Amino acid sequence: MTSKNPLLRIATIALLAGIALAEVFPYFWIATTSLKDLAGVIQFPPSLLPIPPHWENYAQAWQSGPFPRYLVNNIITTFGILAIQLFLGCLAAYAFSKLQFPGRDLCFFLVISCLMVPPQIRFIPIYIMLAKVSLLNTYWALILPYATSALGTFLIREAFNSISDDVLDAARIDGANVLQIIFRIMVPIAMPTIIAFSLFSVVYHWNDYFWPLVVTTNETVRTLPLGVALLREEGTGSRWHIIMAGNMFVVMPMIVTFLLAQRHIIRAFTFASPK
Amino acid sequence: MGWTRLIRRQTLLGYALILPSMAFFFIFYIYPVVYSFYLSFFTWDMLKPKQFIALRNYQELLGTEEFREVLGNTLTYSLGVVGLAMGFGLFLALLLNNRTKLSSLFQACIFTSYIVSWVAVSLLWIWMLDPQYGLVNYLGSFLGMSPVDWLGNHSLALWTLVGVTVWKVIGYPMIIFLAGLQSISQDYYEAASLDGAGAWHRFRYITWPLLTPTTVFLFITLTIATFQGFDIVNIMTQGGPVHATSIYVFYIYEQAFHYFRIGRASAAVMICFGLILALTYAQHRVFRRKVHYTQVG
Amino acid sequence: MKTRTLLRCALATAVAVALAGPAWAGEPITATFWYSYGGKVRQVTEEMVKKFNGSQTKYRIDGSFQGDYFQALAKIRAAITTKTAPAIFHVIGEAMPDLWQGGMFENLEPYVKSTGVKSEDFVQALSQHGYFDYYGKSVPLFAIPFNRSMPVMYYNKDLLDAKGVKVPTSWDELRDAATKLTVREGNEVKTWGFEVPVDWWFWHGLLYQAGGSLLSADGKQAGFRQKGGEALQYWVDMVNKHKIMKRPGGKDYNAWEVTNTDFINQKAAMIFTSTAFVNYLTENVKFKMGTAFLPKKEKFAAPTGGTFFVMIKDATPAQKEAGWAFIKWMSEPSQAVYWSQNTGYICTNEPAIAGAEMQKFYKENPNYRVAYEQLKYAQRMPFTPALIRIQREVIQPNLEAPVIGLKTVDETMAAAEKAANDILAGK
Numbered sequence: 001m002t003s004k005n006p007l008l009r010i011a012t013i014a015l016l017a018g019i020a021l022a023e024v025f026p027y028f029w030i031a032t033t034s035l036k037d038l039a040g041v042i043q044f045p046p047s048l049l050p051i052p053p054h055w056e057n058y059a060q061a062w063q064s065g066p067f068p069r070y071l072v073n074n075i076i077t078t079f080g081i082l083a084i085q086l087f088l089g090c091l092a093a094y095a096f097s098k099l100q101f102p103g104r105d106l107c108f109f110l111v112i113s114c115l116m117v118p119p120q121i122r123f124i125p126i127y128i129m130l131a132k133v134s135l136l137n138t139y140w141a142l143i144l145p146y147a148t149s150a151l152g153t154f155l156i157r158e159a160f161n162s163i164s165d166d167v168l169d170a171a172r173i174d175g176a177n178v179l180q181i182i183f184r185i186m187v188p189i190a191m192p193t194i195i196a197f198s199l200f201s202v203v204y205h206w207n208d209y210f211w212p213l214v215v216t217t218n219e220t221v222r223t224l225p226l227g228v229a230l231l232r233e234e235g236t237g238s239r240w241h242i243i244m245a246g247n248m249f250v251v252m253p254m255i256v257t258f259l260l261a262q263r264h265i266i267r268a269f270t271f272a273s274p275k
Numbered sequence: 276m277g278w279t280r281l282i283r284r285q286t287l288l289g290y291a292l293i294l295p296s297m298a299f300f301f302i303f304y305i306y307p308v309v310y311s312f313y314l315s316f317f318t319w320d321m322l323k324p325k326q327f328i329a330l331r332n333y334q335e336l337l338g339t340e341e342f343r344e345v346l347g348n349t350l351t352y353s354l355g356v357v358g359l360a361m362g363f364g365l366f367l368a369l370l371l372n373n374r375t376k377l378s379s380l381f382q383a384c385i386f387t388s389y390i391v392s393w394v395a396v397s398l399l400w401i402w403m404l405d406p407q408y409g410l411v412n413y414l415g416s417f418l419g420m421s422p423v424d425w426l427g428n429h430s431l432a433l434w435t436l437v438g439v440t441v442w443k444v445i446g447y448p449m450i451i452f453l454a455g456l457q458s459i460s461q462d463y464y465e466a467a468s469l470d471g472a473g474a475w476h477r478f479r480y481i482t483w484p485l486l487t488p489t490t491v492f493l494f495i496t497l498t499i500a501t502f503q504g505f506d507i508v509n510i511m512t513q514g515g516p517v518h519a520t521s522i523y524v525f526y527i528y529e530q531a532f533h534y535f536r537i538g539r540a541s542a543a544v545m546i547c548f549g550l551i552l553a554l555t556y557a558q559h560r561v562f563r564r565k566v567h568y569t570q571v572g
Numbered sequence: 573m574k575t576r577t578l579l580r581c582a583l584a585t586a587v588a589v590a591l592a593g594p595a596w597a598g599e600p601i602t603a604t605f606w607y608s609y610g611g612k613v614r615q616v617t618e619e620m621v622k623k624f625n626g627s628q629t630k631y632r633i634d635g636s637f638q639g640d641y642f643q644a645l646a647k648i649r650a651a652i653t654t655k656t657a658p659a660i661f662h663v664i665g666e667a668m669p670d671l672w673q674g675g676m677f678e679n680l681e682p683y684v685k686s687t688g689v690k691s692e693d694f695v696q697a698l699s700q701h702g703y704f705d706y707y708g709k710s711v712p713l714f715a716i717p718f719n720r721s722m723p724v725m726y727y728n729k730d731l732l733d734a735k736g737v738k739v740p741t742s743w744d745e746l747r748d749a750a751t752k753l754t755v756r757e758g759n760e761v762k763t764w765g766f767e768v769p770v771d772w773w774f775w776h777g778l779l780y781q782a783g784g785s786l787l788s789a790d791g792k793q794a795g796f797r798q799k800g801g802e803a804l805q806y807w808v809d810m811v812n813k814h815k816i817m818k819r820p821g822g823k824d825y826n827a828w829e830v831t832n833t834d835f836i837n838q839k840a841a842m843i844f845t846s847t848a849f850v851n852y853l854t855e856n857v858k859f860k861m862g863t864a865f866l867p868k869k870e871k872f873a874a875p876t877g878g879t880f881f882v883m884i885k886d887a888t889p890a891q892k893e894a895g896w897a898f899i900k901w902m903s904e905p906s907q908a909v910y911w912s913q914n915t916g917y918i919c920t921n922e923p924a925i926a927g928a929e930m931q932k933f934y935k936e937n938p939n940y941r942v943a944y945e946q947l948k949y950a951q952r953m954p955f956t957p958a959l960i961r962i963q964r965e966v967i968q969p970n971l972e973a974p975v976i977g978l979k980t981v982d983e984t985m986a987a988a989e990k991a992a993n994d995i996l997a998g999k
Contacts, residue, residue: 013377015370016367016371016381017381019385020380020381020385023385023387023442023445024384024387026399026400026403027387027391029399029403030395038856039856039858088296088299091293091295092292092297094292095289095292095293099285099292100282101285101286101288101290102286104289107297110297111297111300113552113555115499116548116555117307117308117548118502118503118505118524120524120528121307121311121524121527122304122307123307123531125306125307125310125311126303126307127650127654128653128654129306131656136656144299144303145303146303147299148295148296148299151496151499154495158488178288178292192454192458193492196451196454196492200496203389203390206390207392207393209392209393209506210506213643214643217606217647218634218636218637219637225392228395229394230637244395244398244399247392247394247395247398250391250392250394250395251390251392251395254390254391255387255390255391258383258386258387259383262379262382320674321646321652321653322649322670322671322675322676323673323674401822405821405830408833408837421759424821427819512822513822513823515822516821516972517972517973517976517978531646532643532646533642533964534964535646535649
């Protein structure tokens with residue numbers, strides 16, 4: 001909606017700028033707080049810029065735990081989860097969408113009902129299960145419980161539903177096998193949905209705090225959000241500056257990746273527009 | 276004869292494809308829920324042996340004011356966030372639906388908070404909303420507002436959390452709506468303007484209907500996400516003041532890990548689970564008629 | 573020929589060494605220790621674990637930081653169910669009776685006897701037997717004090733002197749002092765006279781200061797309704813009627829953080845909080861700070877807090893041996909002193925306190941001494957499995973409602989008493 005009226009345009013841009021600022025400013029606040037000292041942090045009225053900047057906060061946060069290891073763990077778990085979710089999700093979505101077999105709808109209904117089971121509910125039985133097979137405090141404990149995504153399966157199925165069967169028939173005639181159909185033909189068409197879901201999954205699991213807290217008992221597989229949350233002291237005044245410095249470690253990889261991939265993400269969405 | 280072979284092959288193929296997924300769902304979703312169902316008839320603190328108490332957990336829950344408040348809070352929180360996030364998200368998408376550099380910049384800014392972790396955001400906002408030191412009240416004082424206890428006021432706290440949540444997630448519906456908007460062919464709009472349709476007409480009769488798949492997608496994703504809301508409550512208010520911000524998942528967590536009432540927590544799980552299943556089914560029937568898909572291919 | 577014999581000897585020796593096992597070869601026996609503090613206390617804990625490991629080669633303790641305290645409690649229960657629990661843990665006093673009854677803890681008396689630890693060396697009020705009222709039951713020793721504390725009153729000496737206010741010693745004096753110290757500018761309060769987290773621990777103190785007690789004399793019924801109500805009403809009035817007390821927002825430890833921050837920022841002239849923060853506050857305040865006993869009503873009284881070391885019964889004998897070695901070492905005078913001086917928790921070793929080093933330390937840092945002196949007014953907790961539920965389910969979540977005006981004190985206390993009696997009756 002572009003209006004020709006210059007006044008309206010200015011007003012619109014001003015409004016958008018205000019909203020964008022409101023969205024970004026708190027993040028900027030995290031950054032500036034991470035450079036203050038305790039006195040600067042609890043000062044009121046709050047000062048805008050840290051002068052002088054206390055870069056040592058980063059060193060302190062970094063040293064409070066094995067952060068490089070946390071980072072690696074985060075990457076392994078987040079992308080491990082995504083890879084399996086997408087692979088299994090596409091397979092299942094194809095079956096639910098394009099194949100007919102007895103019990104199909106019942107199985108799909110079961111999948112949907114899993115949408116309503118958040119991790120806080122599944123924790124105890126799964127913890128006990130993992131402990132019994134000695135998988136606690138391993139990458140498996142972090143990845144397996146999330147290896148399938150009901151949401152992903154549901155969304156990909158919806159996307160596959162909207163692909164006309166003619167395309168599939170043509171492929172079959174050309175001699176394509178199931179896997180080729182799924183991954184060479186259907187996935188590219190359903191790419192916007194897959195990207196949208198991947199976004200959701202990566203952000204969720206990258207920032208996941210609860211599950212790693214529950215299944216890890218020491219630092220070997222601990223993830224980043226945990227490492228940062230552990231910076232919080234119980235009871236004493238918050239060392240906000242250290243906590244925010246730690247937060248930057250969690251936040252920066254995401255932001256950088258997003259900035260780099262932004263154009264690709266948006267471009268992928270426009271794939272669906274009819275030429 | 277040809278048919279039966281076809282059906283058998285499809286059945287085999289179908290099950291082969293869904294088997295790994297279903298196995299995981301059974302082990303990691305369905306089994307825990309079934310186990311929870313079993314546990315809901317007991318009293319158990321994970322230490323002493325379980326004690327069978329039949330339906331007493333359910334009676335106690337449905338009889339307490341607190342649990343009913345929790346259900347109400349969850350509904351309020353969810354509908355509040357979904358409504359506001361989708362409304363504003365669509366608004367922003369409409370305004371930013373152009374390929375300018377400025378638009379990209381704004382989009383990036385607005386999307387940032389979505390990808391930042393809840394831990395970071397919650398800690399930040401606790402502080403920004405502090406009645407004495409917070410930036411929000413400080414800025415409010417310039418507008419003549421007296422300091423507000425955003426998180427400590429019993430009637431305000433939940434809506435404050437709604438606000439913070441919308442602030443954080445707004446980038447997501449915005450981007451998804453943008454994608455949806457950009458997938459609508461310009462031909463429709465050209466034809467409409469030729470017919471003399473104004474902006475509102477174009478929106479109501481072209482944009483809105485063609486956005487329904489996107490709208491449904493977002494409604495479902497956001498509703499599910501808000502029903503699972505936990506981190507924000509756990510870090511910002513721990514359910515307070517006096518249960519004002521206690522929502523479903525947090526309540527269950529509290530019962531299980533602060534009070535070690537595993538049985539009662541499991542019963543709460545079952546009740547909410549049942550309600551949500553009913554809601555999902557209702558939602559599914561309503562939306563099935565309203566979705567207009569654009570065929571591709 | 574010679575080489576073959578040589579080789580055979582070497583092989584035989586190697587086998588002998590391998591068969592002799594780790595003990596001969598000098599492999600330390602390991603045990604895991606789960607702990608849950610953050611910040612400075614965590615640093616000191618980790619230092620001490622390292623020191624212990626470095627000071628001898630027989631045992632090695634693997635400290636594992638678990639973050640949030642209640643998560644750790646949940647994890648340990650699940651761990652016990654699956655036999656993957658650590659050997660050593662630390663636990664709050666209020667949770668101990670329930671966990672002891674659940675069979676979680678190892679009886680420590682044999683260890684005490686066999687390693688010659690003198691139980692009289694522990695500061696009585698801080699030890700398990702000094703912490704609990706057993707109501708005549710016989711309960712063995714299963715917990716050794718670790719980080720133990722008391723609530724104390726911290727005051728901003730500069731602010732008090734400026735207004736000529738004396739340090740209050742009674743409830744009435746506190747109210748008057750807070751009234752004089754509260755500074756208002758229009759609608760806004762620039763300085764609060766008094767602030768305290770609306771928390772079970774402090775309420776417990778006030779309950780006994782008012783002459784009440786948690787349970788009846790035989791420990792079978794709740795007995796706190798009337799005096800507990802007085803305590804709560806005292807707060808409610810200060811917040812809502814006189815408007816001289818700030819109720820810090822946030823639940824559990826968040827409220828404690830706010831209280832400390834307000835005190836440092838001079839937004840609150842007097843606060844109640846744990847002696848555990850004396851280190852933190854001393855380092856960060858930019859004014860003269862003093863500590864004092866909690867004011868009395870009918871008498872001085874205060875609970876003790878913090879955690880005790882416990883050993884998990886399911887651990888292997890070797891792990892328990894290692895665990896005990898660590899606990900014993902931590903309780904020795906030099907460690908107890910180091911711990912206390914660096915964290916602000918009360919030193920648990922009586923002879924060490926009487927010794928020259930601690931006496932000198934107390935002289936130079938009088939604020940650290942107050943908690944120790946207040947120990948003579950320490951109130952015991954009832955040894956009943958219901959205790960933890962009374963704290964976490966009955967009292968703690970319900971103190972807030974009257975303070976923010978949702979319910980009356982009487983309603984709250986009546987409901988609380990009923991709930992407590994239900995729990996005591998085993999429902």
